[in-house]
Amino acid sequence: MRALYNDGRVEECEDELKVLRHTAAHVLAQAVKRLFPETKLAIGPAIEDGFYYDFDREGGFSEEDLAAIEAEMKRIVKENLKVETYALTREEALEYLEGEGETYKAELVRDLPEDVAITFYRQGDFTDLCAGPHALYTKAVKAFKLTSLAGAYWRGSEDNKMLTRIYGTAFPSKEALDAHLAMLEEARKRDHRRLGRDLGLFALMDEGPGFPFFLPKGTVLKNNLLSYCRGILEREGYLEICTPIMLTQDLWLQSGHWDHYKDNMYTAEVDGQVFCVKPMNCPGGILVYKNEPHSYRELPIRIGEFGLVHRHERSGTLHGLMRVRCFTQDDAHIFMTRDQVTDEIKSLVRLIDEVYSKFGFKYKVELSTRPEDSMGSDQDWEDATEALRQALAAIGLDYAVNEGDGAFYGPKIDFHLEDSIGRTWQCGTIQLDFQMPQRFDISYIGADNGRHTPIMLHRVIFGSVERFIGILIEHYAGKFPTWLSPVQVKVLSVSEKSREYAGQVLGKLKAAGIRCEIDNRDEKIGYKIREAQLDKVPYMLVLGEKESESGDLVAVRSRDRGDMGTRTCDGFIAGLLGEISGRESA
RNA sequence: GCCACUGUGGCUCAGAGGUAGAGCGACUGAUUCGUAAUCAGUUGGUCGGGGGUUCGAUUCCCUCCAGUGGCUCCA
Incomplete structure (x- = not known):
């Protein structure tokens, strides 16, 4: 992507995402100034996976404001404003910013080193103190989304006023934005707080805020x-x-x-x-x-x-x-x-x-x-x-x-x-x-x-x-390697005909020191497998009439690799003990 | 601690100023089944706590608690 540098150059930029997001931050600030002209601007950089802008406005912003701001941003993008840059002397810059009531920006200018060019970027009715570079037109910001509202201290110090920060993210394409949002959704499923509860590992209770309880499996x-x-x-x-x-x-x-x-x-x-x-x-x-x-x-x-x-x-x-x-x-x-x-x-x-x-x-x-x-x-x-x-x-x-x-x-x-x-x-x-x-x-x-x-x-x-x-x-998204898994093997009987054999296999596993559970309920095997799978148990032993007649066979199902076929119970145990003692990763 | 938001049965979530609803789970019964959900029934909530407004609040207001996303601080 070509970008406008603050010395007036227009050339291919090194970090497209960063430039794009920085421009998105300007579009955000522009939208805020249009809707809430009394707002003062603080800073608005591109960050790891998006951008933010800090504002000072009496009462801050609400979630509804956020929706309105996002709509205004879309309008600004559609207007496809040309982005321009120019330099001012320190005095001119201060005079301009003070005139606009932009006290935070003025403070930034005062703190700039002597030898740095003080440059501004303008797009339509919006001007911001900025070192750039920026996209050439606001249309570059086509795929963006405002993600959250937060408080943030001016210049990161608790002694300063708390401003309102608006976070957003932007990508070169709608597809990339959607992929990012989908990734966040996936990550949410791996959140240790959710998995910790679903897998029965630990709990946090009102009686001890910040003092976690380890449940049997977490222990x-x-x-x-x-x-x-x-x-x-x-x-x-x-x-x-x-x-x-x-x-x-x-x-x-x-x-x-x-x-x-x-x-x-x-x-x-x-x-x-x-x-x-x-x-x-x-x-x-x-x-x-x-x-x-x-x-x-x-x-x-x-x-x-x-x-x-x-x-x-x-x-x-x-x-x-x-x-x-x-x-x-x-x-x-x-x-x-x-x-x-x-x-x-x-x-x-x-x-x-x-x-x-x-x-x-x-x-x-x-x-x-x-x-x-x-x-x-x-x-x-x-x-x-x-x-x-x-x-x-x-x-x-x-x-x-x-x-x-x-x-x-x-x-x-x-x-x-x-x-x-x-x-x-x-x-x-x-x-x-x-x-x-x-x-x-x-x-x-x-x-x-x-x-x-x-x-x-x-x-x-x-x-x-x-x-x-x-x-x-x-x-691990809850799928721990076998040596760490709270339950290493789940024994599943196919029907009541194989219950007794399942009990024998369970006994052998326990005798070998393997952490195991049995599911002997009157449920279909698919249902039992589904539950064990959701509990992320590394191995399931599916035991039906075939195995029970053989007297020493088990049908092994791996959490990660699916149906692994049949082998002898002793052979399975020996292999499993090796995996556990080697503390092998999944 | 600060800013914003959230808090409805075990979980996910719906609802509305007039005394709460679904799915999953759990329980009971039927079914005896071969690699990710069998069917039916039953149970379960002082709608986070406390105040206030109101004839009446879970719904509106205040406050406290807890959580979420940030800021600050830190393993």
């Missing part, structure tokens, strides 16, 4: 993940501990959590003493380390804990299992010497890659640096951040830098996974911490027989087991 899933994880701890030389959920406030004062994290902490007063429910496991882990003296010969000491942490998250931020108020971390704290840091981080990055690859996840890596609200010396922070950087460089991993997003005690490497509609969620994290060891005055005896302070590393692989399960549900 099987969770326990299997944990035992997979325990296998890794063993292989990698970890020790496992359990520390209390509640500890005295003094501990949290000492760790610095009270100063930096108290808004998120639950507290209780008992016998005149304040206790805090742990929002993190690290202080507990440190106390365990401190419980006995350590030699440099023991380092690195790796201590793992599946710790249930509680954090008071603001009500509007909760989201199914992805964002909750209590969750299990597959946490570990590694105590080591300075020269062990790089190797340890490198092996952790590889370990996380191993685990994520096992599930077939793609992930993004971020390096998060010192936040404003943090503790420790600049030198410590610089050293720690540099150590993380070096480890990432040594492995040659691509990563983005997320300035100011570190933990309050240290910088971190974050691993982000995607949900079914492309939102990313932080799961794994490796955090380097020079602060806690000092605050708790922990030590080891070095080769020089002197007392030294170890360096501490916090790490999680799943992150929040709950969040990881949420991602897992969406990733």
